[in-house]
Amino acid sequence: MEISGFNAYKCNSIGLTGGMDQSWEVIRYKNNKAIDSVGGIGAVMVQSWQSDRVLDPRIEVIDNLFIGESVLEDCPQDGDGGYCYDKSKQAYSAMMVSAAGNDVHPTMVPSMPYYEPMGSGHWEGYISVSNNEFRHFASTTRTGKRNTMIKNHPLPDHQQIQYFSNNKFVNCDQSNFAHISAPKAGWAGISDCGNFPCTAPLNVLWEFSSNTFEGGNKVQEFEMTGDFQIIANNPGFAPFAQNCVQMSAWNAYICRNDKFAQIVFQSLDSDKMDRSMQPIYIQKAGTGMNNKMNAFMDHCWDGFYTCQKRLQRFVGIMETGAGTVTTLEYTGTPPKSQKFTLEKKGELVLGSTVRIHFPSTAARQLVKGG
Amino acid sequence: MINYNPWNDILKTYGPINQRYCGENRFIGVQNWMEFYITTEKPCIIEIRTRDAIMVNVRMEWTYAEFFADGGTTKFVDRIGASLGIHASEIKIVSVYEGSLIIVYNIFSAFDEPSDLERLRQKQIDIIATGNFNIGAPIIDGSVREKQIVQNGVVVADGYEPIVIYKPTVTTDNDNNNGGNNNGSSDNNNGGSDQTTRIYNVQTGTREQFINNNGGSRNSDIFDGVKVITEGNNNGRKYDQMQQQKLQQQIAAAKAKAESDKVEVREAEQRLQTMRVALITVVAVVLIGLTIYGMVKIVNSFGHPKQVTEDKKYVEGETEIKVLATDENQTTQYDATKDFNTIFNTQTKLKLEQQEEQENEMKLQKAMSKRQEMQNDRVQKKQVKDQMENRKAARLAEIQSKKSNPTDQQMQ
Numbered sequence: 001m002e003i004s005g006f007n008a009y010k011c012n013s014i015g016l017t018g019g020m021d022q023s024w025e026v027i028r029y030k031n032n033k034a035i036d037s038v039g040g041i042g043a044v045m046v047q048s049w050q051s052d053r054v055l056d057p058r059i060e061v062i063d064n065l066f067i068g069e070s071v072l073e074d075c076p077q078d079g080d081g082g083y084c085y086d087k088s089k090q091a092y093s094a095m096m097v098s099a100a101g102n103d104v105h106p107t108m109v110p111s112m113p114y115y116e117p118m119g120s121g122h123w124e125g126y127i128s129v130s131n132n133e134f135r136h137f138a139s140t141t142r143t144g145k146r147n148t149m150i151k152n153h154p155l156p157d158h159q160q161i162q163y164f165s166n167n168k169f170v171n172c173d174q175s176n177f178a179h180i181s182a183p184k185a186g187w188a189g190i191s192d193c194g195n196f197p198c199t200a201p202l203n204v205l206w207e208f209s210s211n212t213f214e215g216g217n218k219v220q221e222f223e224m225t226g227d228f229q230i231i232a233n234n235p236g237f238a239p240f241a242q243n244c245v246q247m248s249a250w251n252a253y254i255c256r257n258d259k260f261a262q263i264v265f266q267s268l269d270s271d272k273m274d275r276s277m278q279p280i281y282i283q284k285a286g287t288g289m290n291n292k293m294n295a296f297m298d299h300c301w302d303g304f305y306t307c308q309k310r311l312q313r314f315v316g317i318m319e320t321g322a323g324t325v326t327t328l329e330y331t332g333t334p335p336k337s338q339k340f341t342l343e344k345k346g347e348l349v350l351g352s353t354v355r356i357h358f359p360s361t362a363a364r365q366l367v368k369g370g
Numbered sequence: 371m372i373n374y375n376p377w378n379d380i381l382k383t384y385g386p387i388n389q390r391y392c393g394e395n396r397f398i399g400v401q402n403w404m405e406f407y408i409t410t411e412k413p414c415i416i417e418i419r420t421r422d423a424i425m426v427n428v429r430m431e432w433t434y435a436e437f438f439a440d441g442g443t444t445k446f447v448d449r450i451g452a453s454l455g456i457h458a459s460e461i462k463i464v465s466v467y468e469g470s471l472i473i474v475y476n477i478f479s480a481f482d483e484p485s486d487l488e489r490l491r492q493k494q495i496d497i498i499a500t501g502n503f504n505i506g507a508p509i510i511d512g513s514v515r516e517k518q519i520v521q522n523g524v525v526v527a528d529g530y531e532p533i534v535i536y537k538p539t540v541t542t543d544n545d546n547n548n549g550g551n552n553n554g555s556s557d558n559n560n561g562g563s564d565q566t567t568r569i570y571n572v573q574t575g576t577r578e579q580f581i582n583n584n585g586g587s588r589n590s591d592i593f594d595g596v597k598v599i600t601e602g603n604n605n606g607r608k609y610d611q612m613q614q615q616k617l618q619q620q621i622a623a624a625k626a627k628a629e630s631d632k633v634e635v636r637e638a639e640q641r642l643q644t645m646r647v648a649l650i651t652v653v654a655v656v657l658i659g660l661t662i663y664g665m666v667k668i669v670n671s672f673g674h675p676k677q678v679t680e681d682k683k684y685v686e687g688e689t690e691i692k693v694l695a696t697d698e699n700q701t702t703q704y705d706a707t708k709d710f711n712t713i714f715n716t717q718t719k720l721k722l723e724q725q726e727e728q729e730n731e732m733k734l735q736k737a738m739s740k741r742q743e744m745q746n747d748r749v750q751k752k753q754v755k756d757q758m759e760n761r762k763a764a765r766l767a768e769i770q771s772k773k774s775n776p777t778d779q780q781m782q
Contacts, residue, residue, distance in 0.1 A: 323389070340406075349411045368392060
């Protein structure tokens with residue numbers, strides 16, 4: 001499906017989104033314009049209810065134009081101008097591939113914003129943002145709010161790796177180049193994520209390659225040239241990752257480290273929606289890494305209450321490389337059957353030895369290929 | 371399925387992950403660690419599944435070094451495979467550790483069939499409990515799926531004779547070190563030896579018997595230097611006596627249980643016999659029924675030549691269709707439009723003719739009714755005229771009669 005030729009101007013939320021239909025394997029946002037909008041383009045895609053199938057769904061955001069604030073004020077005369085929309089803005093809202101969304105043709109006002117995924121995050125997804133142009137982004141809006149070019153929309157389950165290549169940034173202030181939202185504190189609760197918030201925003205990984213910057217490419221002595229990565233401010237991972245610089249204003253780290261990947265694994269047992277295994281920790285041998293992961297959110301509603309059913313799927317960022325050994329530390333009993341993949345596109349093949357401790361001596365076998 | 375890395379005799383476990391290919395894996399026994407290599411290469415989807423298996427744990431009169439010197443896990447697996455009649459790939463060593471030598475291994479069914487697995491389990495118990503399990507050294511303890519089969523060299527499995535497979539005896543470190551008899555320095559209570567460091571030895575007769583029974587396949591060198599307990603070793607003898615008493619008690623208990631089991635078996639056999647008779651009766655009735663049904667069908671088939679004729683007709687019909695369907699008969703393409711036009715025109719023409727007939731009929735009816743009306747009118751007019759003439763004639767007659775017969779008034 002291609003979404004092209006749209007202009008989003010002064011939109012008070014995500015300006016352009018789509019892809020709620022479950023029949024598409026590729027959603028392409030092409031030749032659109034997002035001008036001075038709160039959300040710009042928010043790439044979301046609903047792939048399949050059968051979200052544990054590996055189908056390689058793709059979102060492509062290509063040849064779009066993102067423009068910063070226009071001359072028309074959002075809050076004229078300090079609020080005495082008749083209206084005032086004083087919000088942070090972002091050009092591109094990094095979203096996800098989900099297993100369920102709102103109806104394509106809603107018959108009533110949905111309880112959640114139209115672009116919000118309504119189901120568990122998909123097993124995988126390839127999100128490519130390329131050949132776009134970003135123009136005239138100041139670090140803040142005229143009202144002093146954050147004005148970011150790339151920001152994640154905080155979603156609980158799985159924020160797939162996003163690949164930014166051959167984009168052009170013209171006359172943009174890089175001090176607010178990106179921002180990664182932390183998990184929402186409100187997610188911690190029996191009806192959503194349990195004892196602690198879901199951890200997808202802590203495991204965000206953005207890969208940048210061959211982007212050009214006209215008007216400055218330096219942030220805190222880090223030159224954004226060639227290949228670099230942006231990862232979330234995950235206290236159990238980011239401080240221990242190699243070649244990374246903390247960007248406090250972004251709530252993130254900027255790195256030159258092509259060894260990052262996301263490990264995705266889940267229980268295949270019949271009680272995969274009922275028996276909790278979280279938290280599970282990803283630990284890299286020889287380092288202090290201890291990335292705490294939560295299972296997916298409870299997305300199901302049964303009348304006034306949630307169903308108490310959470311998919312036991314885990315997504316975590318990890319640092320791979322020759323000779324690396326990564327331990328998955330289960331705090332509960334590991335499932336009888338489980339499935340694993342290591343997500344990262346590119347010519348460079350990454351890998352790591354994964355160690356799991358089992359509390360029983362039951363006979364186990366490893367099957368490749370699913 | 372990807373097998374574990376090959377066993378590493380130096381590390382005494384499966385070989386480490388060398389990160390050579392997606393799915394390379396190993397299991398570290400005792401500690402229960404599973405390790406595998408995962409990559410970003412597509413497709414590298416890895417699944418870890420539990421597999422139904424029989425876990426067997428054997429403790430043998432063998433040392434760690436001697437086990438590996440005698441072919442290690444490879445030879446051990448081959449021996450189990452030969453004993454059970456299965457392929458070596460269906461046996462996985464879980465762990466090998468000292469004490470004397472303890473080996474834990476899993477037996478799988480090649481077809482993952484529960485019945486096959488049950489058969490293997492029974493066979494494994496049989497050969498252990500009957501002393502026919504040739505795995506290179508005598509078994510001191512053995513369990514199958516956590517069910518003890520052999521304990522301290524004596525068979526304790528239910529349903530088996532409590533025979534002594536191997537008779538271990540105990541001496542102490544001090545005894546070995548001193549090598550002497552009656553030295554009295556091996557008092558456990560005095561701390562001169564440690565119970566945890568007991569060495570299990572074997573009586574010469576038992577050892578020879580084992581070697582003879584198993585065709586001498588065991589490396590007899592391992593028995594060299596084995597110290598046989600002597601009469602003078604009081605502590606060792608006391609322990610031995612205690613062990614023997616314990617064993618005798620176990621044997622007595624096992625015998626009693628075997629007796630009660632025999633009674634149960636007899637009863638079960640009787641029940642089985644009854645069931646067999648019932649089953650045979652049912653099967654016989656079913657077979658007779660089927661035979662009668664079959665005979666009726668055969669008789670019916672002879673009594674219906676019509677079916678044959680119909681079949682023949684069908685075959686002829688098929689042949690005709692085939693002939694019509696040949697290329698020669700299909701040279702003129704069927705023109706559906708033409709046929710449709712013809713049908714349409716004919717139908718339209720018929721409809722028009724019908725309409726015309728109806729119209730003519732209506733016209734005729736109209737003319738007839740008009741004519742009838744005119745005729746009625748004429749008759750009516752004639753009637754009026756006649757009435758008028760009658761009245762006129764009557765008037766005239768009245769006038770004439772008045773003229774000829776004047777009244778009294780007129781005459782006055």
